Amino acid sequence: MSVQAISTVIPPLPVFIKGSHSMFRKGKKHFRRQFHLFDMLFVTKGTLYMKEHDKHYSVREGQYMILAPDFEHQGDYPCEEDTEFFWVHFSFSSPYQLIEEKNMDWSKIIKRNSSYTQSELYDLYLPRFGTFQRKDQAKELFSNLVQANESNEPSARMKQQCSFFDIITLIQKNALELPSSAQNVANQCMNYIKTHYKKEDFRVQTMAQQLLYHPDYLTRALKKTIGMSPIQYVNHCRITKAKKMLQQENVDLKTIAIESGFKDVSYFSRVFKRKEGMTPGQYRRVSFSNYMNLNKIGKKQ
Numbered sequence: 001m002s003v004q005a006i007s008t009v010i011p012p013l014p015v016f017i018k019g020s021h022s023m024f025r026k027g028k029k030h031f032r033r034q035f036h037l038f039d040m041l042f043v044t045k046g047t048l049y050m051k052e053h054d055k056h057y058s059v060r061e062g063q064y065m066i067l068a069p070d071f072e073h074q075g076d077y078p079c080e081e082d083t084e085f086f087w088v089h090f091s092f093s094s095p096y097q098l099i100e101e102k103n104m105d106w107s108k109i110i111k112r113n114s115s116y117t118q119s120e121l122y123d124l125y126l127p128r129f130g131t132f133q134r135k136d137q138a139k140e141l142f143s144n145l146v147q148a149n150e151s152n153e154p155s156a157r158m159k160q161q162c163s164f165f166d167i168i169t170l171i172q173k174n175a176l177e178l179p180s181s182a183q184n185v186a187n188q189c190m191n192y193i194k195t196h197y198k199k200e201d202f203r204v205q206t207m208a209q210q211l212l213y214h215p216d217y218l219t220r221a222l223k224k225t226i227g228m229s230p231i232q233y234v235n236h237c238r239i240t241k242a243k244k245m246l247q248q249e250n251v252d253l254k255t256i257a258i259e260s261g262f263k264d265v266s267y268f269s270r271v272f273k274r275k276e277g278m279t280p281g282q283y284r285r286v287s288f289s290n291y292m293n294l295n296k297i298g299k300k301q
Helices: 135-150 154-175 182-196 204-211 215-226 230-246 253-260 265-276 280-300
Strands: 004-010 015-024 038-045 047-052 055-060 063-067 072-077 083-091 096-100 110-112 121-127 129-131
Touching: 015 135, 015 154, 038 047, 038 055, 038 135, 047 063, 047 083, 055 063, 083 135, 083 154, 121 154, 129 154, 135 154, 182 204, 182 215, 182 230, 204 215, 204 230, 215 230, 230 253, 230 265, 230 280, 253 265, 253 280, 265 280
Parallel strands: none
Antiparallel strands: 004 096, 004 121, 015 083, 038 063, 038 083, 047 055, 047 072, 063 129, 110 121
């Protein structure tokens, strides 16, 4: 099934209008209408059979669907069992497009970095149909959203907007897929780390801003390509550098720690032992012993 996605640039953020929890008894189906807002349906029990324009959908437990404005939608078939779902009406303040899900471009999601006078701009992609990988987490977020309906406090309305954007964030995170360019992105990430790993305050967020990628995207691209997260690769580069320096007898541990990017000898020793199974001092002695043995073998030959 070809799935569309909503594409827009934020901020401004999408706006929550109204939402609640509903149940259709067995034999009931969604009524027909043409609506001017987005209508999100999240099924927590049973199956909703929906038709939008000329497309048919079965929205099962743990799945969601976002009905688009101005498209006529209706129930396709009656529910085969009692079916429970959340519904959420929302809109966008900024222009949006409906694109094919395969055309979502995660590679350059940050459109503009923030400054003292301008906010950051970045792409928002929302597939219009999907399955929540963490169904319980999604259910909790939707429950928090609709529970605020019972409050008359002005702050509750603001909290609803925050809860709604938590749902939007979860959908985008749920949809984050690596395109075929993952290797190129991982190479950029590794090149950046090789240049900056010696800085003890290395941050993935800073690297993401410099490369104009989302931090989650960088992490997933690198893990898929080399099996390590950015921080794991940073420590890999630091340990590799330290091991080379440890083979030089005249360099003390403090100098090695600092030049490898560690803040102090104690932290350096802990990370080194965790990764190599021995302390830096033990590694130096083993390396020197192996070097001497190789020299002896070479002389005998």
